[in-house]
Amino acid sequence: MTRWRRSLARLGGHTPAGRDTVVAAVLAVLGLGRIPLALLLNDGRLPSAGWVVATATVLSTLDFAAIALRRRTPLPALGGAVAVVLAATALPAAYWLTGIGVVVCAYTVATLLPRGQAVVALSVAAAAHAVGGIVSTALGGHLHLVATFWAYDGGAPASVVLISAGTFALPGLVGLYVQTTRAYAAELAARVGRLEEERELRAEAAAAQERARIARELHDVAAHDLSAIVVQAGAADRLVERDPAQARDALRAIRTQGRRTLTAMRQLVGIMRAGDTDVASLSTVDGLVTASRDLGMTVTVEVTGTVAPLSPAADIAAYRLVQEGLTNARQHAPGAAVSIAVVYRAAGVSVTVRNGRAEAPGTGGGGHGLVGMRERIRHCGGELRVGPADGGGWEIAARLPLARQESA
Template identity: 50%
Template sequence: MREFWLHWRSVLAKFGARTPTGRDTAVALALAVLLLLAHISVTLAVHDGQLPVSLPVFVWLNLVVTADLGTIALRRKAPRLALAAAVGMLLVATTLPHSYAGAGIGVLVCGYTVAVLLPARSAMPAIGASALVTIGGGVLAVALGGSVAGLPVFWGNDGSSTWNLVLAGLASHALAGLLGGYIRTRRAYLAELTARIALLHADRAERAAAAVRAERGRIARELHDVAAHDLSAIVVQAGAAERQLDGDPEGTRNTLREIRAQGRRTLGALRELVGIMRAGDTEDAARAPTPGLGELDGLVRGARESGMIVRLVIGEQVAAAQPAASVELAVYRLVQEALTNARRHAPEAEVDIRLDYAEGELDVAVRNGPGAVPAQEPTDAAGYGLVGMRERVQHAGGNLTVGPTRDGGWSVHARFGRDS
């Protein structure tokens, strides 16, 4: 049904009916043309090619029907006025000498529109007044010898039973009002639901951005410590090289090699530091030591003391690779966060930590099996752990992959390249 309506909306748009009022006008005009053709063909077929009334009366009948349908074009701009005009056209139709199908469609459509666009306290009196006037006019027309059999608002009743005529009129208005009220309530519900979803998305995005900003602040502090330590070491080594320059050329060369290696690591750390603003530093935070690969044993030991089953395997080539201090820090924080997530989301699960170095790339993998509850990605309410983890790994020049494992556990895998 939705596809059908969208199709006809596109068809109407091609003919200039791009606004709701324009589409209503096009629909009203199409209905008027169709009813006119139906009236002509049916009337001529039933009466052996002759009109049952004179041509002026026939034209007047079709004008009344067209005017009734014309109220549909005004239903969105002035719903109560359109309903009143439709009721007026219906009363005119009851006075005509020939019962004519079609008059009264505007009453049903405009009654529905009033229920959709207006609040219930305004729509109910308008629809009730329309029902009273319509039913009263129909009963009076039948009493004066008229016919209402062709009016859809009376469901084909000829007026022989006043009670049936009243019930038909009430049922028509009640159905239009109930349907319109349902559509109005549903639209309001969907609008409120959409607003809530948009608000939740905005709140979630803001909280995620705040978490990223906080994590960047922590990264800035730690990288600042790394850069300050390395630069201090370079300054000391350069002074030693200056003193050895004349008396110990070989020692000077060794010192210069150390300065070069230290400088390369420091450049990597400074590259991470550029563009990151420090905020909210305290004296204790600024002086805190920067953890690295050497502190992983203590981290694992603390996890084991808390009751976790943790296995740590570090490849022989990792220590010899001498990764940058920023990479060591990222690895430490990644393992720390992975252990925290495993403890929280998979209690009593076994955790395997493995570090390997091959072909200039450092691989860090942390996997845990299923715990007391099924493994799942930590939610925002749990603390943005993955957001900070991904941010830290990316700033260290690595790539992070997280996801569930086949056995119902969880896997965290980071890879740092040669230039990290």
């Protein structure tokens, strides 16, 4: 079936109406081809008078032409096909396949028109077909010469009516079934689309509610822990001269409380960022590389191994590591080439940012980026190494765990 459709497309049948035209043209050519075949089989003589053969050929061609028009104008095409069939019964000879257009057009009317209108149209066409057959028989016509009368000679009017009813009822029922199936499939597709939209809306609403809940938790954590830190700092200030040992204990408690607060806030903010379309991710470092190259830096990136997902915290940490490495190279080793290597292994992923020797003195001062980076890497269960690179230059490397895969 696919090969047949491709052949029709090459002939110009890129649309359903175009394919109908191609099919009608092919049938018409085959119908004309029966004339030389008849001459060959009858020693160069026509099987009937010339005007009969010519008229039968024209009617057969018009019957096929109805197929070409069936989608554009289904009712006129059906009426024309019925008129062609009845005209063919008046000939003393005709092509037996005349009437195919009636069957095809009846099917088309049932598939394209509303159900009630299609039933009425097919009933009227069947009645006209039956009456025309009865009249043609009375005038000496030959019903058996066309396909829609099923080779019946028209002896009994009741049989003509029954045959006409079957001629239009069979393709009509098939067409109505196809129309119902298409409508059902379209309704299912529309329903699936609506359900998908509703699912996305529910997911967005749930995500918004979750982010709002996390924001409230973030406020509670900050308000509670920071207020405790303020109280402990006040106590340490009062004890710093009177009891230095207790003051140091208070300062240690402040440090512990601060770290715990920082960890909790990072976890909550990381979860909130997971719903942001602009979240930092190892998969988006190309933007950092492009921006650095635009500033004149020479940056190369190499990714090896099978790419695997990281946890949200590790994914952000990897992105920040690359960002920090590029920033350090730009500030402390201007002009040096920078290489970024990402290696995926079963145990985790390694991210390394290495820059060569500086071509000019650096202009950047000391900062706290690496301190924050070390804390970020440690928080997500990774390891960070910072120091001189082999062959000169500087290197920042981290090993980060992959996301845990849930078992089925």
